[in-house]
Amino acid sequence: MPAAPPFLHAPGPRIRRGAVLPAALLLAWAAAHSGLVNGHLLVPVEKVALVPFLDPQGIHLWPGLAASLARMAAGFTIGAAAGLLLGLSMGLSRTADRLFGPTLHAVRQIALYAWIPLLTAWFGNGEPAKVVFIALSAFFPMVLNTQEGLRTVPAAYREVARVLTLSRWQLLRRVLLPGAMPSIAIGVQLALIYAWLATVGAEYAMGLGRGVGTLLSEGREHFRMDIVIVGVLTLALVGFAINAAFGRIFARALRWRGPAR
């Protein structure tokens, strides 16, 4: 029998190879700074690395990051939960699909950032508007992927459930949900990415309060390129970490799919 379950994203050599490009860029940056470019626009590497620890403005990164993550968690939880529920109801009931489907597909054509004027008008510039915006961004990928996942569970499996006289609840729990899980996992991963982008976007566009996005916009205003770069790097690293963590979780939950997918 085959040994340990394989992971979807095998760590190790791939990460090492993936680090080549960033390292090269870092080198190029350091080289460029030694003489070529205006010092205001391109700050030295070592200075940027120390900004979050030593700079009086830069240390705001940490409370800002904590605030951003908390905000994202709140928005993601609300949006993804609502998306999951609506996706489930639309995937399970044709009536729900007919009722919500057309509206949903119309509304999702609206570019996410076009919601900002409306949201700020309704909720102001504070926390509620940001959380609603983040929730909205997590909501759509979740609905669509959940519904799609349920819809594509093969009819052959539903027949097996009928033959085994499973109840509706057993059908849902043992057949439909596990069958839809790969698609739902994609929904969660997309929702997380969108929620993180939306968090920073919301902070940048609705300026009140702490956050990485706020830090970025202030850094830009005060012409602090070191802080801007630190902010951008933080965004990238957090996004990468979120993606990697959930990739692992889902690889484990979906190990029944086997290797080579």
Next chain:
Amino acid sequence: MTTPGSLDLRAVGKTYAVDGRPLTVLQDIDLRIEPGEFLAIVGASGCGKSTLLRLIIGLDDGYDGDILLDGHRITGPGLERGIVFQEHRLFPWLTVEENVGIGLEATSVPAAEKRRAIREHIDLVGLSGFEKAYPYQLSGGMAQRAAIARGLVNRPEILLLDEPLGALDSLTRVHLQDELLRIWTQENVTMLLVTHDVEEAVYLADRVVVMEPRPGRIRRILPIDLPRPRNRAAPAFAAVKETIIQELRR
């Protein structure tokens, strides 16, 4: 009075509406399957043999005539009937033992009893040691064994087999035919096999029903009086096989 496992088909017919016009796929099927019998149905594709199985398992409602299991008319699926499909249809997210166990999901059998039944049936089909394997880790033959265990774990009175070996390579198929015979003897269950493989039908069945298409009807029912284990190379075996093939060609 009927004994458990007897299936009675009386003037069974099935008509679908295709483009608003009625299409008769089964007509006047009269057949009685005795308890403990191994019956095979052969026929060209389109003769309605799979449709007949779907009617008996209860996946396809609305038919003419009567299908009686132990004297009761069949409406919808029930655990006294098991089925093995051509594709194994194991749930890929469940292990072998979970896939077998899901056959007992809808029953009120106590947990300990369930575990015992699952273990017994995994043993029965020769999959001991593979309880924790996922379907993607199984060969086609092993997956079909697991599907047979799932079909039998409820101890149904009749097991329906819808070309269960049709997708397997010929070596595995011959091997699993013997396994089917062993399981049939051991479990004392009525078996109804649909196949397009005449040799398989003659090798396994007590009687072979030959069907003809458009609309699906019974052409002939042949008792196979050869003693078991049957020898595929024996002249008597070849003669029966030839008779059936002639019936199918006419």
